[in-house]
Amino acid sequence: MAKPLPKQEDDPGTWEFGRRSFLRASGWMGFFGFITIATVGALRMMFPRTLYEPPKVFKAGMPNEYLTDTVSEKYKDTERVWICRDEEKIYALVAICTHLGCTPRWLAAENKFKCPCHGSGFTFAGINFEGPAPRPLERAKITLTETGELLVDKGTTYRFENGDWDKPDAFIKV
Ligand code: FES
Numbered sequence: 442m443a444k445p446l447p448k449q450e451d452d453p454g455t456w457e458f459g460r461r462s463f464l465r466a467s468g469w470m471g472f473f474g475f476i477t478i479a480t481v482g483a484l485r486m487m488f489p490r491t492l493y494e495p496p497k498v499f500k501a502g503m504p505n506e507y508l509t510d511t512v513s514e515k516y517k518d519t520e521r522v523w524i525c526r527d528e529e530k531i532y533a534l535v536a537i538c539t540h541l542g543c544t545p546r547w548l549a550a551e552n553k554f555k556c557p558c559h560g561s562g563f564t565f566a567g568i569n570f571e572g573p574a575p576r577p578l579e580r581a582k583i584t585l586t587e588t589g590e591l592l593v594d595k596g597t598t599y600r601f602e603n604g605d606w607d608k609p610d611a612f613i614k615v
Pocket of ligand 1: 538539540541542543556557558559560561572573574
C-alpha cells in the first residue's frame, strides 16, 4: 500500500502565506510604522525650525568718535549701516539700495551715495535724486546706552516718506 503524501501545512519546508499571516504582518508593520513616525515627530520637536539670524543690535562707539559732516563706513561691511553726522545729529543710514537691494558706495568727493548696480544716487541725508531707486534710504533706530555709547537697532527702521525721520529714535541730537 502506498504511503500518503504529507499535507502541505505539515511540511516544514513549505510556508503558506495565508490571510491570518498577512493580517499579523500588517499589524506589526502598522505598529512599527506608528512608532517610527512618533519618534521622528518627537525628535523634530527638539530641533524647531528657527532661523538663527545674526543680532540686529550693535554698539557703534561714542558720539564724539564721529566728525561733523562725515559718513563713517566703519560698520558698512559688517552691519550694512553708515553712521552719519551733520551739524545737529547722528543717524544710522541703512546701506541697502531701495531699488533692488545692492549696497551703495559713499563717494565723499561727490558728497553722495552711489549704487553700483543701476546707478541710483542718494544725498548725504539718504534722499534719492537719480537713477531708478523709488525712495530714500532707510534709517535704523539709534539710541544711547547708559554709558553714552551709540546703540543701533537694524530691526527698527525709519522711512523718510512716512515722516519717520523726525521720530525720537531716528537720530541722536548732538
Ligand atoms: S539696486 Fe541700486 S540702483 Fe538698482
